Amino acid sequence: MQQDGDDSGQQARDAERLRALEERLAQAGRDDRLAPPGMDKFAHANQAWRMVIELVAGLGVGFGIGYGLDRALGTTPVLMVLFIFLGFAAGIKTMLRTAAEMGGPPVQAKPGDDPAKDERD
Structure with missing residues (x-):
């Protein structure tokens, strides 16, 4: 017993x-x-392409402004070279901002969004 x-x-x-x-x-x-909204298996590739496009767009805008000013003012391509460098700097700055968004803290849910979390607390 x-x-x-x-x-x-x-x-x-x-x-x-x-x-x-x-x-x-x-x-x-x-x-x-x-996970941030819309983050799927291609999210990092999309972010990388976004960064490349931002750099190329900065170069393109700088080239366009510099070339237009050189043609309008009749100067040598000094302004074009200057604005290409400025566009490159702007593109790099925008790329760094995008990279900071990628490495930022995870998105926090609003109270009541995750019922499992409410049960744990």
């Missing part, structure tokens, strides 16, 4: 330990960071 009481007590302790282990595993498996 003593053995039966110990077995049921052991089973109760084992069940409690198993429940605690399952809770810890479930909590460890959760990823509290939310």
